[in-house]
Amino acid sequence: MKEQGVQKGPGSSSVQIDGEVYEFTSGAETRPEMDRIEPMLLEMNCRLREAGYSPDLTNVLLDVDEPEKEYLLSRHSEKLAIAFSLINTDCHTFAKSVSKVYNREIIIRDNNRFHFFRHGSCSCKDYW
Structure with a gap:
């Protein structure tokens, strides 16, 4: 080449x-x-x-x-x-988007709780 x-x-x-x-x-x-x-x-x-x-x-x-x-x-x-x-x-919004776009389940722990992201939604119902 x-x-x-x-x-x-x-x-x-x-x-x-x-x-x-x-x-x-x-x-x-x-x-x-x-x-x-x-x-x-x-x-x-x-x-x-x-x-x-x-x-x-x-x-x-x-x-x-x-x-x-x-x-x-x-x-x-x-x-x-x-x-x-x-x-x-905002990491929360970013993780929601990644879970939706890449069809992945993502688990993230912050100072208060675990967040389970799936299909663009979070288990905390956006209460973080």
């Missing part, structure tokens, strides 16, 4: 918050929001690892060590967009 001048561009993802669309590009360290996104990415990675998540590094083709591969993988556009949406939206 390189011989033919074809190159793969960086991946991009977007998220809509309060009617405004935010676009993220993989490895986009220059976004003004990165100072807030970075701590959320770190928190997400820690919490997901505690839950058993382990990044799949087999498809990272760069010749770099594993910590660098993990860092690069954590900067994919999808992960940037998710982290940004978590710091900029």
Whole structure:
């Protein structure tokens, strides 16, 4: 492909918050929001690892060590967009939407109770 001048561009993802669309590009360290996104990415990675998540590094083709591969993988556009949406939206509404769109059951514990999200609704009947 390189011989033919074809190159793969960086991946991009977007998220809509309060009617405004935010676009993220993989490895986009220059976004003004990165100072807030970075701590959320770190928190997400820690919490997901505690839950058993382990990044799949087999498809990272760069010749770099594993910590660098993990860092690069954590900067994919999808992960940037998710982290940004978590710091900029009401988490309760976000979880309801995810449960509806992805047809998933989600259980989240806050300081007061467990929330069971299913088909876009929450067991607390939005009393949180």
